[in-house]
Amino acid sequence: xxxxxxxxxxxxxxxxxxxxxxxxxxxxxxxxxxxxxxxxxxxxxxxxxxxxxxxxxxxxxxxxxxxxxxxxxxxxxxxxxxxxxxxxxxxxxxxxxxxxxxxxxxxxxxxxxxxxxxxxxxxxxxxxxxxxxxxxxxxxxxxxxxxxxxxxxxxxxxxxxxxxxxxxxxxxxxxxxxxxxxxxxxxxxxxxxxxxxxxxxxxxxxxx
Amino acid sequence: xxxxxxxxxxxxxxxxxxxxxxxxxxxxxxxxxxxxxxxxxxxxxxxxxxxxxxxxxxxxxxxxxxxxxxxxxxxxxxxxxxxxxxxxxxxxxxxxxxxxxxxxxxxxxxxxxxxxxxxxxxxxxxxxxxxxxxxxxxxxxxxxxxxxxxxxxxxxxxxxxxxxxxxxxxxxxxxxxxxxxxxxxxxxxxxxxxxxxxxxxxxxxxxxxxxxxxxxxxxxxxxxxxxxxxxxxxxxxxxxxxxxxxxxxxxxxxxxxxxxxxxxxxxxxxxxxxxxxxxxxxxxxxxxxxxxxxxxxxxxxx
Ligand SMILES: C[S@@+](CC[C@H](N)C(=O)[O-])C[C@H]1O[C@@H](n2cnc3c(N)ncnc32)[C@H](O)[C@@H]1O
Numbered sequence: 347x348x349x350x351x352x353x354x355x356x357x358x359x360x361x362x363x364x365x366x367x368x369x370x371x372x373x374x375x376x377x378x379x380x381x382x383x384x385x386x387x388x389x390x391x392x393x394x395x396x397x398x399x400x401x402x403x404x405x406x407x408x409x410x411x412x413x414x415x416x417x418x419x420x421x422x423x424x425x426x427x428x429x430x431x432x433x434x435x436x437x438x439x440x441x442x443x444x445x446x447x448x449x450x451x452x453x454x455x456x457x458x459x460x461x462x463x464x465x466x467x468x469x470x471x472x473x474x475x476x477x478x479x480x481x482x483x484x485x486x487x488x489x490x491x492x493x494x495x496x497x498x499x500x501x502x503x504x505x506x507x508x509x510x511x512x513x514x515x516x517x518x519x520x521x522x523x524x525x526x527x528x529x530x531x532x533x534x535x536x537x538x539x540x541x542x543x544x545x546x547x548x549x550x551x552x553x554x
Numbered sequence: 555x556x557x558x559x560x561x562x563x564x565x566x567x568x569x570x571x572x573x574x575x576x577x578x579x580x581x582x583x584x585x586x587x588x589x590x591x592x593x594x595x596x597x598x599x600x601x602x603x604x605x606x607x608x609x610x611x612x613x614x615x616x617x618x619x620x621x622x623x624x625x626x627x628x629x630x631x632x633x634x635x636x637x638x639x640x641x642x643x644x645x646x647x648x649x650x651x652x653x654x655x656x657x658x659x660x661x662x663x664x665x666x667x668x669x670x671x672x673x674x675x676x677x678x679x680x681x682x683x684x685x686x687x688x689x690x691x692x693x694x695x696x697x698x699x700x701x702x703x704x705x706x707x708x709x710x711x712x713x714x715x716x717x718x719x720x721x722x723x724x725x726x727x728x729x730x731x732x733x734x735x736x737x738x739x740x741x742x743x744x745x746x747x748x749x750x751x752x753x754x755x756x757x758x759x760x761x762x763x764x765x766x767x768x769x770x771x772x773x774x775x776x777x778x779x780x781x782x783x784x785x786x787x788x789x790x791x792x793x794x795x796x797x798x799x800x801x802x803x804x805x806x807x808x809x810x811x812x813x814x815x816x817x818x819x820x821x822x823x824x825x826x827x828x829x830x831x832x833x834x835x836x837x838x839x840x841x842x843x844x845x846x847x848x849x850x851x852x853x854x855x856x
Contacts, residue, residue: 414677415703427703428703428704428706429676429677429678429703429704430678430679430680430703430704430705430706431655431679431720431721431722432679432706432719432720432721433719433720433721436706436719436720437719438706438707438708438709438719439687439690439694439707439708439709440694440697440705440706440707441705441706441707442702442703442704442705442706443697443698443701443702443703444698456698458632458698458699458701461589461631461632461699461701462588462589462701462703483630505598505601505602505627505631506590506594506595506597506598506599506600506601506627507594507597526631528630528631545695546699548624548625548629548630549625550625550626550627550630551622551625551626552602552603552627
């Protein structure tokens with residue numbers, strides 16, 4: 347995997363189940379998330395409802411954004427979002443894209459999922475100037491003002507949008523908002539840490 | 555360029571062909587409409603001072619004036635993917651529709667897979683396969699950067715691909731962008747002909763035939779299979795499709811292509827090909843100032 351920080355596929359799933367009926371998580375295959383916590387069969391597994399609630403509560407992403415998607419877990423806590431058809435469980439290399447790390451105190455969305463679904467976000471989005479965006483993209487931590495909640499934020503900037511907003515005439519990818527998400531940042535003690543995975547970091551050079 | 559002498563009889567204006575093969579290629583990118591429209595992408599390029607030129611045959615293909623297309627804002631945001639202009643042809647010929655089931659038999663590193671997903675508005679199921687795990691990890695990385703959510707990634711030998719992981723038993727369409735001798739990439743990779751030999755052509759042709767046959771078998775009646783290579787050798791192109799015509803239920807069909815190209819061959823050495831192979835397209839570097847490609851479109855008839 348392209349080195350997300352705080353990765354570590356630790357074996358949290360092997361903790362003793364609270365209820366004897368719960369099965370252990372199987373690390374080598376994809377299992378579809380249960381719709382709700384009541385339908386949970388596997389110890390510690392997030393439910394579809396909880397995942398959608400997380401994106402809604404934390405970032406204001408409307409729940410219906412995910413109506414056409416299914417969520418899957420492989421490994422301990424890694425959640426994938428998928429638009430296609432597949433039976434559960436399924437043993438293949440990948441299904442859709444990784445979107446969220448669960449089974450830890452603070453769930454953490456992935457950079458790529460934030461770029462894909464972040465345009466629908468309204469909360470916990472920190473707007474960066476072009477200079478700050480460049481540092482963020484390069485993996486640098488920076489001191490920034492932020493009045494909102496601490497924790498994982500969506501770092502975003504305005505780019506390629508005219509003052510009145512530039513609609514995507516041949517696609518709907520920009521409809522969500524004017525800010526374009528860059529990735530995930532961790533905000534604590536006045537500092538925004540870039541958690542863009544190493545392989546995804548870039549020194550972006552602007553001609554202007 | 556020695557090996558290319560064998561194509562003198564089949565290429566019009568062979569000197570122009572050789573001359574084009576010696577010229578390096580510009581930096582082309584494809585706009586990833588999963589994440590941004592062409593307009594939006596162009597607005598970002600303009601705002602950030604990256605000069606571009608739009609291909610007249612395909613508005614989603616741009617040539618950028620930069621040596622590092624990977625260090626642009628459009629790349630970081632996944633709005634663009636570095637992909638040779640002519641390599642954007644096969645997915646267009648495949649013409650996948652939203653909601654369909656599509657197999658990309660030789661998918662890594664993912665240029666055409668993600669283009670297929672984009673053409674389907676990222677709705678439906680694109681099974682992206684490759685037998686090389688290392689290349690598959692590049693595919694996964696690229697697919698995530700481009701935000702493709704409709705991919706199921708498998709690691710199988712496409713020649714005996716098993717549908718077992720899935721609960722459907724055929725695809726609507728399949729792309730076989732086959733491993734090949736890569737003669738047509740000479741402008742990007744001047745060493746492309748270093749290991750060239752006729753024996754090599756014949757041995758990859760065996761693999762190509764196996765993959766194409768499996769693609770036809772796994773595609774439903776009435777479905778579409780596109781076969782493409784980035785090479786000129788008829789042994790890897792018309793002869794492979796001819797083999798499929800003789801062994802599987804399919805026919806070669808016509809398609810529109812807004813790039814200048816030549817028709818598929820009707821014979822090579824002492825082998826005659828079915829006349830329908832005329833419908834295939836040979837794209838030579840001097841015709842549109844691109845790399846070289848071969849594309850054939852098949853319809854499955856049973
Ligand atoms: C021309 S490349 C594909 C490029 C890709 N379609 C793209 O657009 O990015 C051919 C691929 O076929 C794969 N390959 C070779 N033999 C194979 C086999 N028997 N089964 C599946 N894939 C194979 C190679 O690993 C290689 O990645």
